[in-house]
Amino acid sequence: MDDSKPIFQQVAERISSDILAGTYGEEEQVPSTNEIALFHRINPATAGKGINTLVARGILYKRRGIGMFVATGAREILLRERQDQFVNDYVDPLVTEARAIGFTAEDALRVVGRRLGAVAAGDPRKEQS
Amino acid sequence: MTAATTPWGGASPGREAVAEAPASPEEAPAVVVRGLNRRFGRVEALRDIHLELAPNRIHGLVGRNGAGKTTLLSTLVGQVIPSSGSVEVLGGRSLENPAVLSRTVYVRDHQCYPDDMRVHHVLGIARRAYPRWDEGLARRLTEDFRLSPRARTKKLSTGQRTSLGIIVGLASRAELTIFDEPYSGLDPVARGVFYDRLLEDFAEHPRTVIISTHLVDEIADLLNDVILLDDGAVTLHESQERARDRAYRLAGPVHDVERLLERTGSTGRVSRRQSVGSMTMVVVAAPLDAEAEAAARELGLEVEPVSLQEVVAAMGTLSPLGSSPRDTGDAAQEGAQR
Numbered sequence: 352m353d354d355s356k357p358i359f360q361q362v363a364e365r366i367s368s369d370i371l372a373g374t375y376g377e378e379e380q381v382p383s384t385n386e387i388a389l390f391h392r393i394n395p396a397t398a399g400k401g402i403n404t405l406v407a408r409g410i411l412y413k414r415r416g417i418g419m420f421v422a423t424g425a426r427e428i429l430l431r432e433r434q435d436q437f438v439n440d441y442v443d444p445l446v447t448e449a450r451a452i453g454f455t456a457e458d459a460l461r462v463v464g465r466r467l468g469a470v471a472a473g474d475p476r477k478e479q480s
Numbered sequence: 481m482t483a484a485t486t487p488w489g490g491a492s493p494g495r496e497a498v499a500e501a502p503a504s505p506e507e508a509p510a511v512v513v514r515g516l517n518r519r520f521g522r523v524e525a526l527r528d529i530h531l532e533l534a535p536n537r538i539h540g541l542v543g544r545n546g547a548g549k550t551t552l553l554s555t556l557v558g559q560v561i562p563s564s565g566s567v568e569v570l571g572g573r574s575l576e577n578p579a580v581l582s583r584t585v586y587v588r589d590h591q592c593y594p595d596d597m598r599v600h601h602v603l604g605i606a607r608r609a610y611p612r613w614d615e616g617l618a619r620r621l622t623e624d625f626r627l628s629p630r631a632r633t634k635k636l637s638t639g640q641r642t643s644l645g646i647i648v649g650l651a652s653r654a655e656l657t658i659f660d661e662p663y664s665g666l667d668p669v670a671r672g673v674f675y676d677r678l679l680e681d682f683a684e685h686p687r688t689v690i691i692s693t694h695l696v697d698e699i700a701d702l703l704n705d706v707i708l709l710d711d712g713a714v715t716l717h718e719s720q721e722r723a724r725d726r727a728y729r730l731a732g733p734v735h736d737v738e739r740l741l742e743r744t745g746s747t748g749r750v751s752r753r754q755s756v757g758s759m760t761m762v763v764v765a766a767p768l769d770a771e772a773e774a775a776a777r778e779l780g781l782e783v784e785p786v787s788l789q790e791v792v793a794a795m796g797t798l799s800p801l802g803s804s805p806r807d808t809g810d811a812a813q814e815g816a817q818r
């Protein structure tokens with residue numbers, strides 16, 4: 352784990368990414384607090400805090416005595432959250448970098464457009480699921 | 481009614497502990513230290529220490545060599561007698577009190593054993609001393625650390641001797657488990673085994689653990705709480721996450737950095753400064769408030785969190801030095817060992 356953000360947040364992001372990628376489907380169980388703690392070599396309380404942030408956002412829910420499960424609609428929530436963050440997390444840095452290296456808006460758009468097109472055409476996996 | 485019922489129910493295989501919740505009021509602290517002082521001759525090794533350690537958490541005791549870590553830990557197990565103040569462990573006095581000492585294990589660096597003792601003798605003594613000893617765990621750890629039970633302790637390498645201490649510390653499952661710099665001769669792989677086994681067993685059998693170390697970043701993520709000891713006094717005691725917010729890193733053009741430091745009144749809080757050309761990086765030993773963050777963004781400065789090690793270093797740099805020079809600090813530690 353790195354120092355750039357709180358670890359519990361990194362734990363939550365990791366689980367979120369795994370849900371988006373389909374590693375954990377809706378109504379499927381996610382690893383326990385202790386398993387996550389051991390995997391990342393972090394304190395179980397920190398792992399628990401990461402899980403609890405996902406519970407608070409309606410992404411995970413607890414089945415008493417069994418463990419944590421992915422809520423129905425979790426993917427939808429995560430997608431919406433990620434879309435909201437897209438400008439902040441990816442577009443703004445791209446704009447900053449484009450300016451720094453002297454790209455015009457057209458240059459940047461052309462490169463991005465080409466990339467998106469290549470992904471759509473050349474990587475059939477993106478079209479599945 | 482006892483405190484045995486837990487919010488997550490007895491049937492749950494793993495503990496779904498609630499995050500970062502401070503110990504509930506009915507959970508008595510594992511350690512209570514009040515007004516503790518310890519002098520060695522003219523050296524004040526510990527100065528007016530007040531500490532309450534919540535149970536079933538992993539506490540990191542950090543500080544420079546000679547800060548008083550070993551002296552403090554030794555008072556917890558009754559091996560050093562306070563000059564004044566009180567120490568209560570697991571609800572009782574530890575000094576010559578078997579009821580407390582059988583529930584407490586203290587693993588120190590460079591533990592000595594009688595010359596003719598073999599590894600299995602040491603483990604046998606520990607098995608009889610600690611009521612919650614787990615023989616299966618001791619065997620597994622002995623294999624993990626590649627120790628031969630028949631080996632004579634005097635023939636062990638420094639690292640093997642350290643491993644033996646770690647095995648005793650973990651397998652005893654003592655309610656209060658203290659590791660005092662358990663690192664001599666341990667390579668990174670063996671330290672990794674230690675961290676993994678500690679976490680694994682702590683998760684299944686929660687207990688109060690104190691680890692003293694100066695390898696702060698290596699154990700930072702394992703900790704619930706951090707205690708910083710500086711020159712015999714506690715200068716920081718809080719959750720590991722909040723401790724990390726005690727300092728931040730600021731980088732950008734020199735003028736802008738200086739302007740921000742002035743504007744936020746933190747010029748005197750800079751603990752480290754590095755410059756390359758017209759750019760400068762400073763570590764500020766102060767929490768980053770919203771105002772400073774907004775100002776930094778406005779100036780286009782980079783603001784980043786720092787590691788726990790950096791926080792510890794920053795606080796150590798800025799704490800006022802004691803009136804007496806501390807070159808005798810290590811001597812006091814040595815004294816505490818005896």
